[in-house]
Amino acid sequence: MDGSGLPEIRSTCAYCGVGCGVLLRPDGAGGLDVRGDPAHPANKGRLCSKGSQLGETLGLEGRLLKPRVNGLDSEWDAALDLVALRFRETIAEHGPDSVAFYVSGQMLTEDYYVANKLMKGFIGSANIDTNSRLCMASTVAGHKRAFGTDTVPGTYDDLEEADLVVLVGSNLAWCHPVLYQRVVAAKKARPQMKVVVVDPRRTATCDNADLHLPLKPGTDVALFNGLLTEIAAQGAVDEGFMAHVEGFVATLESASDDDPARTGLDAATLQQFYDLFVRTEKVVTVFSQGVNQSSSGTDKVNSILNCHLATGRIGKPGMGPLSVTGQPNAMGGREVGGLANMLACHLDIENISHRSAVREFWSAPVIADKPGLKAVDLFQAVGEARIKALWVIHTNPAVTMPDADRVRDAIKDCPFVVVSDITAATDTARLAHVLLPATSWGEKEGTVTNSDRTISRQRGALPAPGEARPDWEILSEVGKRMGWPSEFDYASPAEIFREHAALSGVAGGFGKDFDISGHADLTDGDYAALAPFRWPYAGTRRGGRFFGDGAFYTESGRARMVPVKWKDFAQKTAPRFPFRFNTGRIRDQWHTMTRTARSPRLSAHLAEPFLEIHPEDAAELAISPASLVRVTSTHGTALLRALVTDKVQKGEVFAPMHWTGETAPAARVDALVPPVTDPISGQPESKGAVVALAPF
Ligand code: SF4
Incomplete structure (x- = not known):
């Protein structure tokens, strides 16, 4: 119950992978009042702008109501x-x-x-x-290579226990805002906690960072290979944990051949980051689409996992790699x-x-x-x-x-x-x-x-x-x-949940990580009242974290460090297509806007599609602020309004991916992205097209 006396219904936000709990109360006019659920472990009552405006996105206008x-x-x-x-x-x-x-x-x-x-x-x-x-297909592939399963080792609570949070290819402030709020609050409570952002763009997430590494796009593997080399050079390898890991020597040898100077970062900045990582025991590395959406995304993931495995900083309170997924x-x-x-x-x-x-x-x-x-x-x-x-x-x-x-x-x-x-x-x-x-x-x-x-x-x-x-x-x-x-004669989602839980017991019998078979006998009433729970369901390995005990799901039971080498984008910049085209989300829209565009408040944040371009590039091309720019790639064209800003580096541009043929026909930015993929994960390189720009 809230103050109105009407019962509230516990649910989960419709949007991102943070998975915030919400409390819903019908407003009597066909809509819902929505507030954050203080009891949900993901958000503890917090909501971001999108979650707060869920009530504004309801209504039957535009709904498909009949086949x-x-x-x-x-x-x-x-x-x-x-x-x-x-x-x-x-x-x-x-x-x-x-x-x-x-x-x-x-x-x-x-x-x-x-x-x-x-x-x-x-x-x-x-x-x-x-x-x-x-x-996040690259994360799945990277997890399986390293751990033998697609297991996320850590938890959100680790972010608050960490002394160093490294955010790689993640604009957490806009894409996972409640997790960002948790990091900001943790840093406020413990100012000695450090935050490093690894991102070619200076995003809103950098506002809370002690150090921003504006590396050249696509050079993450070189950065983390350099880190692994430095971990070894500074004697920070966890020799005891190495009993649970294979491939260390070959991986280090491969990493030592790579050149972190490819990142374009100066030696002092690199050393500052490496020292911070090496000397801080409790490190969480959060990574997202900047890592995954790449023709070498799986290698990027493994370059991060390698550093956590080498230091044994995985599956322990306040330590580990943490992939944050986009969708609910x-x-x-x-x-x-x-x-x-x-x-x-x-x-x-x-x-x-x-x-x-x-x-x-x-x-x-x-x-x-x-x-x-x-x-x-x-x-x-x-x-x-x-x-x-x-x-x-x-x-x-x-x-x-x-x-x-x-x-x-x-x-x-x-x-x-x-x-x-x-x-x-x-x-x-x-x-x-x-x-x-x-x-x-x-x-x-x-x-x-x-x-x-x-x-x-x-x-x-x-x-x-x-x-x-x-x-x-x-x-x-x-x-x-x-x-x-008979095989599809389901009466309710509860029945399907029970079947899924029972099947996970079969997986558990094969020694797999995902086993929620303890829930296979839930009654419909239990399912109706089901409170949030983190798997593994029955026993908790160090409070629901995996791998802190050194047990992995490979045949040998040991984690695998994977030798990886920096690879360039599939498409190379050239005189005809001199700019690197990055795509991503904005704070207040979601996917192709079928829901968020209904909210006037959300649409007020950034009302139309745009192209972030560096001031020197804009000047060279006679592109003035707010003018229209024709963006041409090997595969398509778009018309976007110039947002001249030094948040992007020279030679790079960024455009949001939300607008569609329905909302802005000339701003379908994925029409510019080539269909090249990571050979292991099959994930497309959504941040690596090359484009030409011209004033419109
Ligand atoms: Fe919803 Fe994600 Fe915002 Fe939480 S952080 S309220 S899950 S959009």
Whole structure:
């Protein structure tokens, strides 16, 4: 209860991977009053601007309220029958790999679970990938190389216990604001705590930093190889912990060959950072899209993990690498196996014993026996007509994928496209043959997992509008109609959660990290009241941290240090394309703005798309502040308003990624990004296009 006497409903924010708890109270006019939940471990009552304005983003204007087939309203049964029929026919004629799902970290875990089960266990393909591929696939790959599993070792509490927080490729102040607030508060309480920001741009996050390292874009591996060399040179290797680590000698040898001068940082600044890291025991290194969205993202991740492994600073209070994910349920998607190269519950698709166990658990007729197409390859396959039926759920790839114009054309030409979403007004939804109205945040029920493995409930506080249905139900209805009525006969998200938890026990039997099987017998009432909990569920390893005891999930049980070398961007600057094009988020918008654009207060922050450009570059090109600039890459063009600022370095420009064909047709910045990816993770290089600029 709050002061009004009306009951409040505990839920979780719709946006970023911090996963803040919120308290919702219907306002009696169809909306919700929203405040931070003081009892939630992620935010302890705090909210950022986006979370605070969630109530402003509700309302039925623009909502998709009824199924549509070929632009006309349809009944649910007819639409679902058609989806099932077209998928069945396509599979019968062209095989299971001729269909694909492209899903989203906005989905709840229960929805994700059903989608993954339907594709991998019943259709028999692994062609289900997610927009999380654009977010943190390199972290997943780096974790697996080093730890044997995709395990985030630390927790948010470590940030407050650390004496040094290093933020790499992370504008935490804008992209994970409540975590930033926690770091600011911790530093205020303990002024001796140091914060270092590693970022080519001088972002808002630098306001709280003791040291900003404006390295040349893409040189993170050289920076951390230099750090590893310095760790060894200063005798800071944890020799005792090395009993739990393999690959140290080869990794150090490789690192010693690299040249930290590539970073463009002067020797004194480098030494200052290296000394700080080496001499501070309690270090947390937070990393995000500046690391992941790269053609060498996995190597960047491992270069960071190498330094924590060498010093034994992992999985202990106040120490460790901490990946912060972009989306509310990117981690839940990883848990259910929602990426094309994963199975379920962190089991491995390449492992025949794992596949057999999952197939048996699901009573599935088949099981995908090889990784499916990762996002960029998936849409390339759509463009080449190898994928002939596509289902897109809660995401807008026609805007957000690299080479977005080609992706939009590929979707347009695909023989059968289904989109489930809350609105028909997205660039992708407009291309769909079948549109299925889904319930939205504030209406739907399920769980999400945040960046420190805390699983929280999202709860509905408003009725489903029109004919909107939850995603798990829509997917299950299609599964039933495709021929598996009992296997997809779910009555509630609680039932799906129990099944997922039970399957995680199978994973636990294989020695996997993700095991929440202690929750497999929850009653519906328990599920309704489920409080946030961090896995591992039963025993806590040092308060829910992994690896502090030196036990890893590799075959040898030892962590692997991975020799990595700096690699240049896939695209090189040249006289024709002399600028490096960086993309990212702004503070008050989210993804392609389907929700945040509804809030006048959020839209007031930065009202239109822009291009940050250094004053000297602007002067050379006769680009005046606030004038329009034509930005041209190898793959597309955009028209953006010049924001002349020395926050970007000379030769570099930055543009936000939120605006769409619906909101600013000339500002679809991902149309400029080439479809090049990290060869290990498949994550696109969203921060590495080369562009030319001209006044418009
Ligand atoms: Fe929501 Fe992220 Fe802001 Fe928390 S930090 S309120 S999860 S957007």
